Amino acid sequence: MDVKGFNRETLRDFILGGQDGLVNVLGLLLGVAAATNEKRIVIIAGIAALMAESISMGAVAYTSSKAAKEYYLSRVVSVKKSVEDLPVRESSHIREIYYQKGFRGSLLNGLVKKITSDKKLFTQTLMSEQLHMFPQDYEHPLKIGLTVLWATVVGSLIPLIPFFFLTVKMGIVVAMLISMLGLFVAGSLKAKLTIGSWKKSGVEMMIIGSLAALAGYGVGTLLGFL
DSSP states (O other): OOOTTSOHHHHHHHHHHHHHHHHHHHHHHHHHHHHHOOHHHHHHHHHHHHHHHHHHHHHHHHHHHHHHHHHHHHHHHHHHHHHHHOHHHHHHHHHHHHHHTTOOHHHHHHHHHHHHTSHHHHHHHIIIIISOOOGGGGSOHHHHHHHHHHHHHHHHHHHHTHHHHSOHHHHHHHHHHHHHHHHHHHHHHHHHHSSSOHHHHHHHHHHHHHHHHHHHHHHHHHHHTO
16 A cells, blocks of 8 residues: 555546546446446436536636636746845744754754855745745646546546446346445555545545545436436
8 A cells, every 4th residue: 555656646636537527427327227227328417527527627626727727827926026026024034934943053053044145045945944945846737637637537437337238136236346445445545645544545535535435326216206
């Protein structure tokens, strides 16, 4: 379960898209399957949901990441202006930041002098240490959008594939089983990116998926009686 070899941000985006596609398409498929019991309709509905969900998730991830990047760049401009216009005030912020980190005396004075003598370093330090905003978090909006899009496709295919090869009733059972396994793995990996028990996180994700699936199946069953 070690994810150190992966890019953490990419893995985070992949989990986001994958779990969203899996849960939403699973709920839809079970609802349509329960309502119609017709394999062709289930597959058509699943493919339509896969396309709509993937494009939507990818677009939202791209636009939100692009907006975040634009906001970051606007803050850089603002901080640069403060460094130019109010260097004494901003220097005091640098001093306070490193004082809180435990620096004292000549070591603190030398560090402050070193940072404030270079306007680029001065700005970068205020952005990272004061605002906790880092350039690498805003670099690739398009990459984030594409990662989420393809992850949503993969997640959506997990519950859909069984219906291509099995009867509707068997497809429901197999789709549920492999989807729960997929959600457990996604939840476990998600815990590795943050803190907490990977087992607990995996089980929680399975429960969320189960509730969505049961809701879809319940609605489909009710509609099937109409």
